[in-house]
Amino acid sequence: EPEVTQTPSHQVTQMGQEVILRCVPISNHLYFYWYRQILGQKVEFLVSFYNNEISEKSEIFDDQFSVERPDGSNFTLKIRSTKLEDSAMYFCASSPGGQNQPQHFGDGTRLSIL
């Protein structure tokens, strides 16, 4: 069964550094998402991406964050200047349709900011 893959599984970065989290969504899916889960807290929506542009974003997704689909397979989340509070598990998800379709999640990237 096709699955969403995320790399790396764990990323350790110094505060202030840029980090890029990578995701390969399921190939025929059209909608792509990033969520994050700070330890002990809820999974939080960051951004959705459809038709090569951001379709929705949360208050968390400020100017430090950006997303890109550089080719037909990858979907990336960039954090320009990381802060301690960016430490979290970041999940990528994809869906064949929009609001009435289930989302398929990757296993996440654990981001640790030192």
Next chain:
Amino acid sequence: SQQGEEDPQALSIQEGENATMNCSYKTSINNLQWYRQNSGRGLVHLILIRSNEREKHSGRLRVTLDTSKKSSSLLITASRAADTASYFCATVPGGTSYGKLTFGQGTILTVHP
């Protein structure tokens, strides 16, 4: 309470028993979904129920939705040790949406063999 709040926060049962988890939400929804998360893994979609549906079944799972009370329940029948995981409800808002999910805090289910 916040959008997508589950209760109980933790549930411990014996194999073979049924497990019921509840979820409440505050705003209008397009649909409500349940996900499972095993420790250290991503979320796995279990079932989606639309706002105009009242009940849905999938294998040993039964989900109900009461939009008048803004609540949903997930029933797992004849539980197994492999059902041990965290369970989350998530809502998609009504109106135009690209599928943004708002998650609850989750219920930690432990099934003892």
